[in-house]
Amino acid sequence: MDAGKVSREIYVNEDIYKQELEQVFARAWLFVGHESQVPKPGDFVISRMGEEEVILVRDRKNELHVFLNTCRHRGMKVCRYDDGNTLVFTCPFHGWSYDTDGRLVGVPYYDAAYKGDMDRTQWGLHEVAQMSNYYGSIWATWDRNAPSFEDYLGPFAPWVRRCFQSSDGTDNGVELFKPAYKWRIPTNWKFPGFSFDGDSAHGAMTHRSVNVAAIGPQGDAEGGSRSGMNNPFPRTSYEMSSPELGHGGHDPIYELPGVPPYVDTWFTVPGVDDYYRKTRDIAAEKFKDQYLHGGTCLVWPNVNIQPHRILIWHPHGVGVTESWRQYPVDRDAPKLVKDAQRRYMMRYGGPAGLTESDDMENWNYAYPASLGHIAQRLPYNFQMGLHREFEDERVPGITLNYRIAEENQRSRLKRWLAFMEAGSWDDLYPVKKS
Protein backbone atom coordinates (compact mmCIF):
# COMPACT_ATOMS: atom_id res chain seq x y z
CA MET A 1 0.00 0.00 0.00
CA ASP A 2 2.84 2.39 0.80
CA ALA A 3 4.02 1.91 -2.77
CA GLY A 4 0.51 2.40 -4.12
CA LYS A 5 0.24 -1.19 -5.32
CA VAL A 6 -2.58 -3.53 -4.40
CA SER A 7 -3.02 -7.19 -5.29
CA ARG A 8 -6.00 -7.97 -7.51
CA GLU A 9 -6.62 -10.97 -5.31
CA ILE A 10 -8.44 -8.96 -2.66
CA TYR A 11 -11.12 -8.12 -5.25
CA VAL A 12 -11.59 -11.62 -6.67
CA ASN A 13 -10.60 -14.24 -4.08
CA GLU A 14 -13.51 -16.23 -2.65
CA ASP A 15 -11.81 -16.95 0.68
CA ILE A 16 -10.95 -13.30 1.21
CA TYR A 17 -14.54 -12.40 0.40
CA LYS A 18 -15.84 -14.82 3.03
CA GLN A 19 -13.49 -13.26 5.57
CA GLU A 20 -14.88 -9.83 4.66
CA LEU A 21 -18.38 -10.91 5.65
CA GLU A 22 -17.12 -11.58 9.17
CA GLN A 23 -14.34 -9.04 9.57
CA VAL A 24 -16.01 -6.11 7.81
CA PHE A 25 -19.76 -6.55 7.48
CA ALA A 26 -20.38 -8.21 10.85
CA ARG A 27 -18.55 -5.36 12.64
CA ALA A 28 -18.84 -2.08 10.75
CA TRP A 29 -21.72 0.37 11.03
CA LEU A 30 -23.93 -0.09 7.96
CA PHE A 31 -26.66 2.05 6.43
CA VAL A 32 -30.12 0.55 6.87
CA GLY A 33 -32.61 3.20 5.83
CA HIS A 34 -34.42 6.33 6.88
CA GLU A 35 -37.18 6.91 9.38
CA SER A 36 -39.34 8.49 6.67
CA GLN A 37 -39.69 4.97 5.22
CA VAL A 38 -41.53 3.81 8.35
CA PRO A 39 -43.54 6.78 9.64
CA LYS A 40 -46.35 4.89 11.41
CA PRO A 41 -46.43 2.10 14.03
CA GLY A 42 -46.31 -1.25 12.25
CA ASP A 43 -44.58 0.20 9.16
CA PHE A 44 -41.66 -1.85 7.91
CA VAL A 45 -39.22 -1.86 5.03
CA ILE A 46 -36.75 -4.53 3.97
CA SER A 47 -33.11 -3.57 3.89
CA ARG A 48 -29.77 -5.37 3.88
CA MET A 49 -26.65 -5.60 6.01
CA GLY A 50 -23.91 -7.29 4.05
CA GLU A 51 -25.41 -10.26 2.24
CA GLU A 52 -28.33 -10.60 4.61
CA GLU A 53 -31.82 -9.15 4.64
CA VAL A 54 -32.94 -7.12 7.61
CA ILE A 55 -36.28 -5.59 8.52
CA LEU A 56 -36.44 -1.96 9.61
CA VAL A 57 -39.69 -1.70 11.56
CA ARG A 58 -41.47 0.79 13.81
CA ASP A 59 -43.14 -1.14 16.61
CA ARG A 60 -46.48 -0.42 18.19
CA LYS A 61 -44.81 1.78 20.81
CA ASN A 62 -43.21 3.85 18.04
CA GLU A 63 -39.71 2.47 18.64
CA LEU A 64 -37.51 1.58 15.66
CA HIS A 65 -35.87 -1.83 15.39
CA VAL A 66 -33.66 -3.66 12.90
CA PHE A 67 -34.08 -7.43 12.81
CA LEU A 68 -32.54 -10.19 10.72
CA ASN A 69 -35.23 -11.45 8.35
CA THR A 70 -35.17 -15.09 9.38
CA CYS A 71 -37.38 -17.25 11.56
CA ARG A 72 -35.63 -18.64 14.61
CA HIS A 73 -37.33 -22.02 14.04
CA ARG A 74 -36.20 -23.14 10.56
CA GLY A 75 -34.83 -19.97 9.06
CA MET A 76 -37.60 -19.05 6.61
CA LYS A 77 -38.00 -15.36 5.86
CA VAL A 78 -40.61 -13.95 8.19
CA CYS A 79 -41.24 -11.06 5.79
CA ARG A 80 -41.48 -11.45 2.02
CA TYR A 81 -42.72 -7.97 1.13
CA ASP A 82 -40.46 -5.03 0.35
CA ASP A 83 -42.45 -2.75 2.63
CA GLY A 84 -45.82 -2.42 4.29
CA ASN A 85 -47.59 -2.27 7.61
CA THR A 86 -48.21 -5.22 9.89
CA LEU A 87 -49.28 -6.32 13.34
CA VAL A 88 -46.94 -9.31 13.39
CA PHE A 89 -44.37 -11.08 11.25
CA THR A 90 -45.65 -14.62 10.79
CA CYS A 91 -43.39 -17.28 9.33
CA PRO A 92 -45.19 -18.97 6.45
CA PHE A 93 -43.42 -22.30 7.15
CA HIS A 94 -44.70 -23.48 10.56
CA GLY A 95 -46.35 -20.30 11.74
CA TRP A 96 -44.05 -18.88 14.40
CA SER A 97 -45.21 -15.31 14.83
CA TYR A 98 -43.29 -12.28 16.06
CA ASP A 99 -44.54 -8.93 17.33
CA THR A 100 -43.13 -5.82 15.66
CA ASP A 101 -40.85 -5.42 18.68
CA GLY A 102 -39.32 -8.81 17.84
CA ARG A 103 -40.89 -10.86 20.63
CA LEU A 104 -41.98 -14.36 19.72
CA VAL A 105 -45.68 -14.11 20.50
CA GLY A 106 -47.13 -17.10 18.64
CA VAL A 107 -45.93 -20.71 18.49
CA PRO A 108 -48.46 -23.17 17.05
CA TYR A 109 -49.34 -26.04 19.40
CA TYR A 110 -47.27 -24.40 22.12
CA ASP A 111 -49.23 -25.81 25.06
CA ALA A 112 -49.94 -29.22 23.55
CA ALA A 113 -46.59 -29.96 21.95
CA TYR A 114 -43.96 -28.03 23.90
CA LYS A 115 -45.77 -28.27 27.23
CA GLY A 116 -43.99 -25.18 28.45
CA ASP A 117 -40.51 -26.60 27.87
CA MET A 118 -39.49 -23.90 25.39
CA ASP A 119 -38.80 -20.37 26.69
CA ARG A 120 -40.32 -18.11 24.06
CA THR A 121 -38.48 -15.07 25.41
CA GLN A 122 -35.22 -16.58 24.15
CA TRP A 123 -36.42 -17.09 20.60
CA GLY A 124 -37.39 -13.63 19.37
CA LEU A 125 -36.20 -12.14 16.10
CA HIS A 126 -32.45 -11.51 16.06
CA GLU A 127 -31.88 -7.80 16.54
CA VAL A 128 -28.80 -5.76 15.65
CA ALA A 129 -26.37 -5.11 18.50
CA GLN A 130 -26.57 -1.33 18.05
CA MET A 131 -28.81 0.97 16.03
CA SER A 132 -28.40 4.70 15.54
CA ASN A 133 -30.97 7.19 14.32
CA TYR A 134 -28.64 9.87 12.98
CA TYR A 135 -30.73 12.89 11.99
CA GLY A 136 -33.35 10.55 10.55
CA SER A 137 -30.96 8.12 8.87
CA ILE A 138 -30.84 4.64 10.37
CA TRP A 139 -27.55 2.79 10.82
CA ALA A 140 -26.77 -0.46 12.58
CA THR A 141 -23.99 -2.85 13.50
CA TRP A 142 -23.96 -6.47 14.60
CA ASP A 143 -21.08 -5.73 16.99
CA ARG A 144 -21.95 -4.52 20.47
CA ASN A 145 -18.34 -3.42 20.99
CA ALA A 146 -18.35 -1.02 18.06
CA PRO A 147 -17.98 2.66 19.02
CA SER A 148 -21.00 4.94 18.81
CA PHE A 149 -22.00 5.83 15.26
CA GLU A 150 -20.92 9.45 15.72
CA ASP A 151 -17.49 8.34 16.94
CA TYR A 152 -17.32 5.92 14.03
CA LEU A 153 -17.86 8.85 11.65
CA GLY A 154 -15.19 10.98 13.33
CA PRO A 155 -14.54 14.22 11.41
CA PHE A 156 -17.02 13.17 8.73
CA ALA A 157 -20.01 13.36 11.06
CA PRO A 158 -20.95 16.86 9.76
CA TRP A 159 -20.95 15.50 6.18
CA VAL A 160 -23.51 12.86 7.03
CA ARG A 161 -25.58 15.28 9.09
CA ARG A 162 -25.64 17.73 6.18
CA CYS A 163 -26.84 15.08 3.76
CA PHE A 164 -29.95 14.52 5.83
CA GLN A 165 -30.71 18.22 6.17
CA SER A 166 -33.17 19.84 3.82
CA SER A 167 -31.77 22.40 1.42
CA ASP A 168 -32.58 25.19 3.89
CA GLY A 169 -30.37 23.52 6.51
CA THR A 170 -33.09 21.97 8.69
CA ASP A 171 -31.88 18.83 10.45
CA ASN A 172 -33.74 15.65 9.55
CA GLY A 173 -35.48 17.60 6.83
CA VAL A 174 -35.64 15.02 4.06
CA GLU A 175 -37.62 11.97 3.05
CA LEU A 176 -36.65 9.18 0.68
CA PHE A 177 -38.45 8.46 -2.54
CA LYS A 178 -40.06 5.03 -2.57
CA PRO A 179 -39.23 2.42 -3.63
CA ALA A 180 -35.45 2.04 -3.73
CA TYR A 181 -33.73 1.09 -6.95
CA LYS A 182 -32.18 -2.38 -6.55
CA TRP A 183 -30.18 -4.25 -9.13
CA ARG A 184 -27.25 -6.63 -9.30
CA ILE A 185 -24.02 -6.04 -11.15
CA PRO A 186 -21.36 -8.66 -11.88
CA THR A 187 -18.48 -7.19 -9.95
CA ASN A 188 -16.91 -7.18 -6.53
CA TRP A 189 -18.46 -4.65 -4.12
CA LYS A 190 -15.14 -2.85 -3.62
CA PHE A 191 -14.90 -1.78 -7.27
CA PRO A 192 -17.78 0.67 -6.91
CA GLY A 193 -17.61 1.03 -3.12
CA PHE A 194 -13.98 2.05 -2.92
CA SER A 195 -13.91 4.20 -6.04
CA PHE A 196 -17.15 6.20 -5.87
CA ASP A 197 -16.40 9.68 -4.48
CA GLY A 198 -12.74 8.85 -4.74
CA ASP A 199 -12.03 8.60 -8.42
CA SER A 200 -12.28 12.02 -10.00
CA ALA A 201 -9.91 10.92 -12.74
CA HIS A 202 -12.45 8.65 -14.39
CA GLY A 203 -15.03 11.26 -15.32
CA ALA A 204 -13.47 12.86 -18.36
CA MET A 205 -13.05 9.49 -20.09
CA THR A 206 -15.85 7.32 -18.73
CA HIS A 207 -18.55 9.97 -18.87
CA ARG A 208 -17.40 11.71 -22.03
CA SER A 209 -20.58 10.81 -23.89
CA VAL A 210 -22.82 12.00 -21.07
CA ASN A 211 -20.94 15.21 -20.69
CA VAL A 212 -21.77 16.16 -24.26
CA ALA A 213 -25.37 14.90 -24.14
CA ALA A 214 -26.92 17.81 -22.22
CA ILE A 215 -28.68 15.77 -19.56
CA GLY A 216 -28.31 18.39 -16.82
CA PRO A 217 -31.41 20.12 -15.44
CA GLN A 218 -30.25 23.28 -17.16
CA GLY A 219 -30.84 21.79 -20.59
CA ASP A 220 -28.19 22.76 -23.12
CA ALA A 221 -27.03 25.84 -21.24
CA GLU A 222 -23.35 25.74 -20.31
CA GLY A 223 -22.89 22.97 -22.82
CA GLY A 224 -25.46 20.79 -21.06
CA SER A 225 -23.03 19.68 -18.36
CA ARG A 226 -24.43 16.94 -16.15
CA SER A 227 -23.57 19.06 -13.11
CA GLY A 228 -25.49 22.12 -12.08
CA MET A 229 -24.51 25.55 -13.24
CA ASN A 230 -21.09 26.54 -11.96
CA ASN A 231 -21.15 28.48 -8.76
CA PRO A 232 -19.26 31.79 -8.84
CA PHE A 233 -17.98 31.57 -5.24
CA PRO A 234 -14.19 31.21 -5.11
CA ARG A 235 -13.34 27.73 -3.94
CA THR A 236 -10.85 24.91 -4.21
CA SER A 237 -11.89 21.29 -4.37
CA TYR A 238 -9.93 18.49 -2.74
CA GLU A 239 -10.02 14.84 -2.05
CA MET A 240 -10.70 14.60 1.67
CA SER A 241 -10.41 11.42 3.65
CA SER A 242 -9.51 9.78 6.91
CA PRO A 243 -6.92 7.03 6.41
CA GLU A 244 -7.60 5.94 9.99
CA LEU A 245 -11.38 5.62 9.58
CA GLY A 246 -11.74 4.98 5.86
CA HIS A 247 -14.40 7.63 5.18
CA GLY A 248 -13.90 10.30 2.56
CA GLY A 249 -15.25 12.32 -0.31
CA HIS A 250 -14.38 15.18 -2.59
CA ASP A 251 -15.57 18.63 -1.72
CA PRO A 252 -14.69 22.28 -2.05
CA ILE A 253 -13.40 24.60 0.65
CA TYR A 254 -14.67 28.09 -0.03
CA GLU A 255 -12.28 31.00 0.13
CA LEU A 256 -14.99 33.07 1.82
CA PRO A 257 -17.31 32.07 4.63
CA GLY A 258 -20.97 31.58 3.94
CA VAL A 259 -23.22 30.09 1.31
CA PRO A 260 -22.66 31.11 -2.30
CA PRO A 261 -25.37 33.03 -4.13
CA TYR A 262 -27.93 30.85 -5.85
CA VAL A 263 -27.42 30.21 -9.53
CA ASP A 264 -30.49 29.30 -11.54
CA THR A 265 -30.11 25.74 -12.82
CA TRP A 266 -33.51 24.16 -13.43
CA PHE A 267 -34.19 25.79 -16.78
CA THR A 268 -36.13 22.76 -17.97
CA VAL A 269 -38.62 22.84 -15.08
CA PRO A 270 -39.93 26.36 -14.36
CA GLY A 271 -40.63 26.99 -10.68
CA VAL A 272 -37.98 24.73 -9.18
CA ASP A 273 -35.36 27.46 -9.01
CA ASP A 274 -37.84 29.65 -7.11
CA TYR A 275 -38.01 27.02 -4.36
CA TYR A 276 -34.28 26.42 -4.12
CA ARG A 277 -33.54 30.14 -4.22
CA LYS A 278 -35.67 30.62 -1.10
CA THR A 279 -34.19 27.67 0.77
CA ARG A 280 -30.69 28.88 -0.14
CA ASP A 281 -31.43 32.22 1.54
CA ILE A 282 -32.47 30.46 4.76
CA ALA A 283 -29.39 28.24 4.67
CA ALA A 284 -27.17 31.27 4.00
CA GLU A 285 -28.24 32.80 7.31
CA LYS A 286 -27.60 29.56 9.21
CA PHE A 287 -24.22 28.82 7.68
CA LYS A 288 -22.81 32.30 7.18
CA ASP A 289 -19.59 31.50 9.05
CA GLN A 290 -18.80 28.18 7.39
CA TYR A 291 -16.11 27.54 4.79
CA LEU A 292 -17.06 23.94 4.23
CA HIS A 293 -20.53 22.65 3.62
CA GLY A 294 -20.04 18.94 3.13
CA GLY A 295 -21.48 17.24 0.18
CA THR A 296 -20.25 13.86 -0.89
CA CYS A 297 -18.81 11.21 1.34
CA LEU A 298 -18.27 7.47 1.51
CA VAL A 299 -19.15 6.16 4.94
CA TRP A 300 -16.85 3.21 5.18
CA PRO A 301 -17.29 0.49 4.04
CA ASN A 302 -20.08 0.59 1.48
CA VAL A 303 -22.36 3.61 1.33
CA ASN A 304 -21.93 6.90 -0.49
CA ILE A 305 -23.94 9.73 1.00
CA GLN A 306 -24.71 12.73 -1.18
CA PRO A 307 -27.30 15.48 -0.80
CA HIS A 308 -29.56 14.02 -3.48
CA ARG A 309 -28.68 10.35 -3.56
CA ILE A 310 -27.50 7.50 -1.39
CA LEU A 311 -25.57 4.71 -3.08
CA ILE A 312 -25.26 1.41 -1.25
CA TRP A 313 -23.01 -1.40 -2.48
CA HIS A 314 -24.18 -4.62 -0.88
CA PRO A 315 -21.90 -7.65 -1.26
CA HIS A 316 -23.76 -10.53 -2.87
CA GLY A 317 -20.96 -13.00 -3.54
CA VAL A 318 -17.36 -12.29 -4.43
CA GLY A 319 -18.33 -11.32 -7.97
CA VAL A 320 -21.80 -9.87 -7.50
CA THR A 321 -22.82 -6.55 -5.98
CA GLU A 322 -26.40 -5.66 -5.21
CA SER A 323 -26.58 -1.98 -5.90
CA TRP A 324 -29.24 0.10 -4.11
CA ARG A 325 -30.16 3.72 -4.66
CA GLN A 326 -32.17 5.88 -2.31
CA TYR A 327 -33.00 9.46 -3.20
CA PRO A 328 -33.53 12.04 -0.46
CA VAL A 329 -35.61 15.10 -1.20
CA ASP A 330 -36.75 18.01 0.98
CA ARG A 331 -39.70 16.62 2.93
CA ASP A 332 -41.59 19.92 2.79
CA ALA A 333 -40.85 20.72 -0.84
CA PRO A 334 -43.82 21.19 -3.18
CA LYS A 335 -44.73 18.33 -5.51
CA LEU A 336 -43.33 20.21 -8.49
CA VAL A 337 -39.87 20.19 -6.90
CA LYS A 338 -40.08 16.57 -5.76
CA ASP A 339 -41.16 15.42 -9.20
CA ALA A 340 -38.40 17.39 -10.90
CA GLN A 341 -35.81 16.00 -8.51
CA ARG A 342 -37.04 12.43 -8.96
CA ARG A 343 -37.08 12.62 -12.74
CA TYR A 344 -33.64 14.14 -12.87
CA MET A 345 -32.14 11.49 -10.60
CA MET A 346 -33.75 8.72 -12.69
CA ARG A 347 -32.25 10.21 -15.81
CA TYR A 348 -28.86 10.73 -14.20
CA GLY A 349 -28.34 7.69 -11.96
CA GLY A 350 -29.66 4.25 -11.16
CA PRO A 351 -29.69 1.20 -13.42
CA ALA A 352 -30.96 3.06 -16.46
CA GLY A 353 -29.40 6.42 -15.64
CA LEU A 354 -26.96 7.75 -18.16
CA THR A 355 -23.97 8.20 -15.88
CA GLU A 356 -24.15 5.04 -13.82
CA SER A 357 -24.47 2.81 -16.84
CA ASP A 358 -21.08 4.21 -17.88
CA ASP A 359 -19.62 3.30 -14.50
CA MET A 360 -21.12 -0.18 -14.47
CA GLU A 361 -19.51 -0.95 -17.80
CA ASN A 362 -16.07 -0.39 -16.23
CA TRP A 363 -16.65 -2.28 -12.99
CA ASN A 364 -18.37 -5.19 -14.71
CA TYR A 365 -15.46 -5.75 -17.09
CA ALA A 366 -12.65 -4.96 -14.66
CA TYR A 367 -13.79 -7.82 -12.44
CA PRO A 368 -13.58 -10.70 -14.95
CA ALA A 369 -10.43 -9.22 -16.47
CA SER A 370 -8.83 -9.49 -13.05
CA LEU A 371 -9.75 -13.14 -12.52
CA GLY A 372 -7.18 -14.72 -14.80
CA HIS A 373 -4.11 -16.63 -13.69
CA ILE A 374 -1.77 -14.22 -15.43
CA ALA A 375 -3.84 -11.15 -14.61
CA GLN A 376 -3.57 -11.85 -10.92
CA ARG A 377 0.21 -11.53 -11.08
CA LEU A 378 -0.28 -7.84 -11.82
CA PRO A 379 -1.12 -5.41 -9.00
CA TYR A 380 -3.47 -2.48 -9.41
CA ASN A 381 -1.88 0.96 -9.41
CA PHE A 382 -3.05 3.38 -6.71
CA GLN A 383 -0.12 5.81 -7.01
CA MET A 384 -1.96 8.96 -8.08
CA GLY A 385 -1.01 11.66 -5.57
CA LEU A 386 0.88 9.16 -3.42
CA HIS A 387 2.75 10.84 -0.55
CA ARG A 388 1.41 14.24 -1.59
CA GLU A 389 -1.27 14.38 1.08
CA PHE A 390 -1.49 17.38 3.42
CA GLU A 391 -3.63 18.85 6.15
CA ASP A 392 -5.56 22.11 6.43
CA GLU A 393 -6.57 23.71 9.72
CA ARG A 394 -10.00 24.50 8.30
CA VAL A 395 -10.80 20.78 8.19
CA PRO A 396 -9.14 19.27 11.28
CA GLY A 397 -8.60 15.52 11.34
CA ILE A 398 -8.97 15.18 7.59
CA THR A 399 -6.27 14.32 5.07
CA LEU A 400 -6.39 16.31 1.84
CA ASN A 401 -4.98 15.80 -1.59
CA TYR A 402 -5.31 17.42 -5.00
CA ARG A 403 -8.85 17.06 -6.28
CA ILE A 404 -7.76 14.44 -8.79
CA ALA A 405 -5.90 11.88 -6.72
CA GLU A 406 -6.38 8.41 -5.30
CA GLU A 407 -6.04 9.43 -1.66
CA ASN A 408 -9.60 8.44 -0.82
CA GLN A 409 -9.20 5.02 -2.37
CA ARG A 410 -5.94 4.44 -0.48
CA SER A 411 -7.68 5.48 2.76
CA ARG A 412 -10.46 2.98 2.15
CA LEU A 413 -8.00 0.20 1.42
CA LYS A 414 -5.96 1.00 4.53
CA ARG A 415 -9.07 0.78 6.67
CA TRP A 416 -10.06 -2.44 4.90
CA LEU A 417 -6.70 -3.95 5.82
CA ALA A 418 -7.10 -2.81 9.42
CA PHE A 419 -10.51 -4.50 9.64
CA MET A 420 -9.27 -7.68 8.01
CA GLU A 421 -6.38 -7.96 10.45
CA ALA A 422 -8.12 -6.80 13.63
CA GLY A 423 -9.31 -9.32 16.18
CA SER A 424 -11.86 -6.97 17.70
CA TRP A 425 -12.87 -3.33 18.00
CA ASP A 426 -10.12 -2.97 20.61
CA ASP A 427 -7.72 -3.06 17.66
CA LEU A 428 -9.82 -0.71 15.54
CA TYR A 429 -10.92 2.09 17.83
CA PRO A 430 -9.64 4.37 19.23
CA VAL A 431 -7.84 4.55 15.97
CA LYS A 432 -4.36 3.07 15.99
CA LYS A 433 -1.84 5.25 14.18
CA SER A 434 1.29 3.45 13.04
Next chain:
Amino acid sequence: MPDPMQSKAEDLMNINDTVILRNLPVGTKLGLRSGAVAEVTANPEDGGWIYVKFLESPADPSKVGEEELVFCTDVVKVV
Protein backbone atom coordinates in the same frame (compact mmCIF):
# COMPACT_ATOMS: atom_id res chain seq x y z
CA MET B 1 -60.65 -5.89 5.83
CA PRO B 2 -64.36 -6.67 5.35
CA ASP B 3 -66.90 -4.47 7.05
CA PRO B 4 -68.16 -6.48 10.08
CA MET B 5 -71.68 -5.18 9.49
CA GLN B 6 -71.63 -6.60 5.98
CA SER B 7 -69.99 -9.95 6.74
CA LYS B 8 -72.07 -13.07 7.16
CA ALA B 9 -70.90 -16.11 9.09
CA GLU B 10 -70.99 -18.21 5.93
CA ASP B 11 -68.55 -15.81 4.25
CA LEU B 12 -66.05 -16.55 6.96
CA MET B 13 -66.09 -20.34 6.61
CA ASN B 14 -64.95 -22.42 3.66
CA ILE B 15 -66.72 -25.53 2.35
CA ASN B 16 -64.94 -27.69 4.94
CA ASP B 17 -66.31 -25.51 7.71
CA THR B 18 -62.86 -24.09 8.34
CA VAL B 19 -62.80 -20.51 9.51
CA ILE B 20 -61.00 -18.24 7.05
CA LEU B 21 -58.97 -16.17 9.47
CA ARG B 22 -57.82 -13.65 6.89
CA ASN B 23 -61.38 -12.45 6.44
CA LEU B 24 -62.37 -12.08 10.10
CA PRO B 25 -63.32 -8.49 10.93
CA VAL B 26 -62.58 -6.97 14.32
CA GLY B 27 -65.53 -7.66 16.61
CA THR B 28 -66.27 -11.15 15.23
CA LYS B 29 -67.03 -13.67 17.99
CA LEU B 30 -65.29 -17.02 17.72
CA GLY B 31 -65.70 -20.42 19.31
CA LEU B 32 -62.35 -21.93 20.24
CA ARG B 33 -61.30 -25.55 20.57
CA SER B 34 -60.95 -25.14 24.34
CA GLY B 35 -64.63 -24.23 24.55
CA ALA B 36 -63.87 -20.57 25.07
CA VAL B 37 -65.62 -17.76 23.25
CA ALA B 38 -63.48 -14.84 22.18
CA GLU B 39 -63.84 -11.64 20.19
CA VAL B 40 -61.45 -10.58 17.42
CA THR B 41 -59.47 -7.50 18.45
CA ALA B 42 -57.00 -7.31 15.56
CA ASN B 43 -56.28 -9.32 12.44
CA PRO B 44 -52.74 -9.67 11.10
CA GLU B 45 -54.31 -11.06 7.89
CA ASP B 46 -51.65 -13.75 7.64
CA GLY B 47 -54.24 -16.55 7.69
CA GLY B 48 -52.55 -18.26 10.61
CA TRP B 49 -53.14 -16.09 13.64
CA ILE B 50 -55.81 -13.84 15.09
CA TYR B 51 -55.76 -11.49 18.08
CA VAL B 52 -58.73 -12.13 20.39
CA LYS B 53 -60.08 -11.08 23.77
CA PHE B 54 -61.58 -13.92 25.80
CA LEU B 55 -65.25 -13.43 26.68
CA GLU B 56 -65.96 -16.87 28.16
CA SER B 57 -63.44 -19.51 29.15
CA PRO B 58 -64.99 -22.37 31.09
CA ALA B 59 -61.76 -24.40 31.14
CA ASP B 60 -59.68 -21.51 32.47
CA PRO B 61 -61.79 -18.62 33.77
CA SER B 62 -58.69 -16.56 34.49
CA LYS B 63 -58.38 -15.95 30.75
CA VAL B 64 -61.60 -13.91 30.55
CA GLY B 65 -60.69 -10.36 29.54
CA GLU B 66 -57.18 -11.39 28.42
CA GLU B 67 -55.92 -10.65 24.92
CA GLU B 68 -54.06 -13.38 23.10
CA LEU B 69 -52.84 -14.44 19.71
CA VAL B 70 -54.73 -17.59 18.72
CA PHE B 71 -53.59 -20.06 16.05
CA CYS B 72 -55.89 -21.10 13.21
CA THR B 73 -56.24 -24.71 14.36
CA ASP B 74 -57.67 -23.52 17.67
CA VAL B 75 -60.49 -21.58 16.00
CA VAL B 76 -63.50 -23.85 15.56
CA LYS B 77 -66.33 -21.62 14.44
CA VAL B 78 -67.77 -18.15 14.09
CA VAL B 79 -70.54 -17.66 16.63
